[in-house]
Amino acid sequence: MADIELGVVVGSLRKDSFNLKLAKNVLAYFPENFKHEFLDISALPLYNQDMDAATPQAVLDFKAKVAQKDAILFVTPEHNRSIPAALKNALDHGTRPWGQNVWNLKPAGVLGTSPGALGTAMAQTHLRNVLRILNMPTFLQPEVFLHWNDALLTEEGAFVERTEKYLRGWVDSFTAFVLEQRKT
Numbered sequence: 001m002a003d004i005e006l007g008v009v010v011g012s013l014r015k016d017s018f019n020l021k022l023a024k025n026v027l028a029y030f031p032e033n034f035k036h037e038f039l040d041i042s043a044l045p046l047y048n049q050d051m052d053a054a055t056p057q058a059v060l061d062f063k064a065k066v067a068q069k070d071a072i073l074f075v076t077p078e079h080n081r082s083i084p085a086a087l088k089n090a091l092d093h094g095t096r097p098w099g100q101n102v103w104n105l106k107p108a109g110v111l112g113t114s115p116g117a118l119g120t121a122m123a124q125t126h127l128r129n130v131l132r133i134l135n136m137p138t139f140l141q142p143e144v145f146l147h148w149n150d151a152l153l154t155e156e157g158a159f160v161e162r163t164e165k166y167l168r169g170w171v172d173s174f175t176a177f178v179l180e181q182r183k184t
């Protein structure tokens with residue numbers, strides 16, 4: 001089966017990010033032909049429309065990496081009931097200059113975790129709203145609003161069996177969605 005290049009965007013810049021841990025664990029559940037690369041959003045300057053006339057190198061590099069990908073996986077925390085500013089900044093950079101939307105038609109998956117009771121439900125809803133204008137076909141169901149707590153992980157840092165099983169099911173459905181989108 002042909003390789004699928006998956007770009008992974010983690011919405012948290014935090015070193016010990018729970019979302020980064022979620023992403024790393026979930027990536028181990030993907031089929032072998034799904035090759036992944038983390039797309040670092042931490043070096044991107046704050047978007048300013050003046051940059052459209054002279055796009056900074058860090059943005060050009062980021063956009064070039066996104067362009068190479070067949071699909072994108074977003075793994076995001078929730079900041080004040082929405083997505084973190086750094087993630088919105090990266091999404092905005094990818095859409096400009098006008099007419100050069102690098103996210104266009106890339107199939108997307110959304111995951112998120114938070115110690116809060118709603119497990120990023122609001123952030124993911126906001127993100128899905130943005131992905132619509134970016135024209136990214138987005139995997140819908142099942143949704144994963146993971147309520148983070150220490151009991152989710154084994155001492156080795158892997159997910160406990162029940163959580164792993166649930167997330168493997170999500171990966172199976174998401175990978176089928178990506179393959180289906182590539183046919184259309």
Ligand code: FNR
Nearest residue numbers: 012014017018019020077078079080081114115116
């Ligand atoms: C938060 N946090 C948070 N959690 C949540 O469930 N809903 C929310 O609206 C918010 N709001 C919020 C705002 C800001 C500015 C911060 C710094 C944090 C808590 C958040 O879930 C927690 O910090 C997680 O650890 C963030 O995910 P990472 O960075 O560990 O991946």
